[in-house]
Amino acid sequence: MMSFLPTKDRTITQTLQDFLAQVLETKAADAVLVPSRVTGDAAVKPCLICHPDQLHHTVPLGPGFFVNAGTMVSRLSWKLSGKKTAVWLRPCEIKAFVELTKLKQGDRDEVIILGMDCPMALSRKDYDTWVQSRSPAEVGPGLPDPEEWIRNRYEHPGKPIDGFTPARACQVCETPYPVNADVSVQLFGADLDQGIVLQADTRKGEDFLEGLHLPPGKKPEGRNTLMADIQALHEKAFQKMETEIQDQTGTMDKLNHFFSACINCHNCRSVCPVCYCRECVFNTDVFVHPPFQYLQWADKWGRVSMPFDTIFFHLTRMAHMGLTCVGCGQCTRACPANIPVADLFITVARKAQAAFDYKPGADDAEPLPLSVFQEKEFADIVGMGGSHDT
Amino acid sequence: MPEAQAVRDKDARQKNALQQPAGQPIVPDAFEPVAIAFVCNWCTYTAADLAGTSRLTYPDNVRLVRVMCTGMVDTQYVIKAFLEGADAVLVSGCHPGDCHYINGNYKARRRIKLLKQILPRFGIETQRLRLTWIGASDGIEFARTMIRFVDEIKQMGPCQTRLQSVI
Numbered sequence: 001m002m003s004f005l006p007t008k009d010r011t012i013t014q015t016l017q018d019f020l021a022q023v024l025e026t027k028a029a030d031a032v033l034v035p036s037r038v039t040g041d042a043a044v045k046p047c048l049i050c051h052p053d054q055l056h057h058t059v060p061l062g063p064g065f066f067v068n069a070g071t072m073v074s075r076l077s078w079k080l081s082g083k084k085t086a087v088w089l090r091p092c093e094i095k096a097f098v099e100l101t102k103l104k105q106g107d108r109d110e111v112i113i114l115g116m117d118c119p120m121a122l123s124r125k126d127y128d129t130w131v132q133s134r135s136p137a138e139v140g141p142g143l144p145d146p147e148e149w150i151r152n153r154y155e156h157p158g159k160p161i162d163g164f165t166p167a168r169a170c171q172v173c174e175t176p177y178p179v180n181a182d183v184s185v186q187l188f189g190a191d192l193d194q195g196i197v198l199q200a201d202t203r204k205g206e207d208f209l210e211g212l213h214l215p216p217g218k219k220p221e222g223r224n225t226l227m228a229d230i231q232a233l234h235e236k237a238f239q240k241m242e243t244e245i246q247d248q249t250g251t252m253d254k255l256n257h258f259f260s261a262c263i264n265c266h267n268c269r270s271v272c273p274v275c276y277c278r279e280c281v282f283n284t285d286v287f288v289h290p291p292f293q294y295l296q297w298a299d300k301w302g303r304v305s306m307p308f309d310t311i312f313f314h315l316t317r318m319a320h321m322g323l324t325c326v327g328c329g330q331c332t333r334a335c336p337a338n339i340p341v342a343d344l345f346i347t348v349a350r351k352a353q354a355a356f357d358y359k360p361g362a363d364d365a366e367p368l369p370l371s372v373f374q375e376k377e378f379a380d381i382v383g384m385g386g387s388h389d390t
Numbered sequence: 391m392p393e394a395q396a397v398r399d400k401d402a403r404q405k406n407a408l409q410q411p412a413g414q415p416i417v418p419d420a421f422e423p424v425a426i427a428f429v430c431n432w433c434t435y436t437a438a439d440l441a442g443t444s445r446l447t448y449p450d451n452v453r454l455v456r457v458m459c460t461g462m463v464d465t466q467y468v469i470k471a472f473l474e475g476a477d478a479v480l481v482s483g484c485h486p487g488d489c490h491y492i493n494g495n496y497k498a499r500r501r502i503k504l505l506k507q508i509l510p511r512f513g514i515e516t517q518r519l520r521l522t523w524i525g526a527s528d529g530i531e532f533a534r535t536m537i538r539f540v541d542e543i544k545q546m547g548p549c550q551t552r553l554q555s556v557i
């Protein structure tokens with residue numbers, strides 16, 4: 001089922017704000033979770049909104065991406081609330097949430113996932129520059145009107161947007177369109193002067209759209225071709241990134257260099273939506289080493305840099321969550337040392353996921369690779385590599 | 391303390407081997423690798439025990455770490471072993487179907503598969519990480535595998551993490 005959301009001389013932002021207001025007013029959902037200016041300045045975070053009069057603060061589409069909302073949806077759904085919440089998510093946020101539901105850290109039952117064709121996002125630094133470079137116009141003080149961003153993004157995908165290049169993670173994203181949503185919000189290929197197309201992808205999504213009584217819509221023309229073009233572009237960008245990462249981290253020595261500015265703050269872990277452990281082993285006493293241990297290490301190699309266990313942390317994190325990395329790029333955004341953590345994690349993760357034929361977030365029924373096994377598989381990695389092997 | 395002396399001598403030999411000028415081939419005989427083997431209590435450890443009581447010898451380069459099941463060998467143990475300078479890591483347990491905790495070895499196989507996607511990207515060659523099934527009665531197989539394993543690592547030379555500290 002497809003519905004149409006006419007723009008009728010409104011900006012895209014206003015159109016979507018009015019749509020979300022309608023969702024609340026018609027009780028299609030009791031609350032909406034949507035990116036919003038938290039205090040009126042340019043910081044944009046997911047806000048849970050119950051009252052339509054709060055929607056003017058929202059920025060459904062824009063280049064600010066401070067938090068992966070997948071984690072927040074998990075906080076709203078780890079147990080039943082008796083309420084329905086519509087959650088407005090980027091594709092990588094949907095994936096993160098779906099991965100968390102597989103770990104029983106969230107449940108789809110009471111949420112309606114509204115997934116958007118992704119407007120892409122800027123790095124933190126570029127976002128600040130973008131904010132400063134635009135006059136705080138219609139949307140309100142502190143945040144420029146993202147209309148130009150939106151137009152450029154959906155009408156000329158692949159081009160720099162407003163003169164800015166989106167974050168690396170976005171440039172290499174495999175699916176900049178919603179996968180596994182209840183309703184997908186289609187902007188690629190749409191005539192934005194006319195309106196936006198909403199497509200129900202699940203039964204729940206259909207019921208949701210039906211309740212809103214919107215005019216019928218049809219798939220934007222040329223959407224599929226556009227999608228294919230974007231994917232090809234992103235694939236190329238990924239290959240470039242992979243080559244660079246290989247150059248930068250192909251040996252342990254290079255990996256040392258890559259992380260040499262790391263201060264072990266573990267921000268990259270805190271913001272990662274799929275670093276799912278309640279308590280990370282790196283926070284436990286296992287890593288409170290006795291002093292003689294440090295001296296022993298220093299003696300072994302001549303010196304030891306402190307804080308220690310930097311690479312140990314990153315490689316372990318990679319092994320623990322790499323198969324579920326959704327490629328959102330938040331780890332890079334959070335890094336105070338300006339290390340492109342996501343470039344490395346996304347590169348390694350994508351190849352590891354391929355080895356298990358796994359696409360995080362794509363299918364609720366597909367279990368996490370390390371939570372299952374087959375009796376007969378991966379025979380090639382068992383044994384000493386000779387003919388007598390079993 | 392002859393044992394301690396022997397260890398010191400061996401350490402000195404290793405240091406010598408490591409101090410060879412860069413670019414020169416490591417003389418396999420001079421290089422004494424350190425291999426960490428995580429072996430499950432019920433199969434491979436028992437096999438090692440059997441090898442011992444049968445007076446079979448195997449290289450003392452292999453340091454056994456007894457675990458209850460290969461299913462408890464988290465990826466972090468393997469990573470840590472390498473970062474501490476191990477030249478190779480072996481995980482060895484019961485044959486498929488024989489795991490005393492039913493499926494620990496199947497889980498271990500997936501974890502090793504994963505590590506083999508990660509570690510080689512940073513120059514830790516895939517042959518340095520091995521997974522084998524050696525049953526409780528396979529004392530001979532155990533000794534043979536260890537000899538072959540150490541031999542291979544000697545040919546490969548030291549792991550980078552031995553030569554250089556990792557931050």
Ligand code: SF4
Binds near residue numbers: 326
């Ligand atoms: S590792 Fe980085 S890119 Fe991957 S899901 Fe976590 S925060 Fe996002």
Ligand code: SF4
Binds near residue numbers: 261266267268331
């Ligand atoms: S956020 Fe940056 S500095 Fe902090 S632990 Fe991660 S890589 Fe290191």
Ligand code: FES
Binds near residue numbers: 431461493494
């Ligand atoms: S008990 Fe030996 S592998 Fe599980």
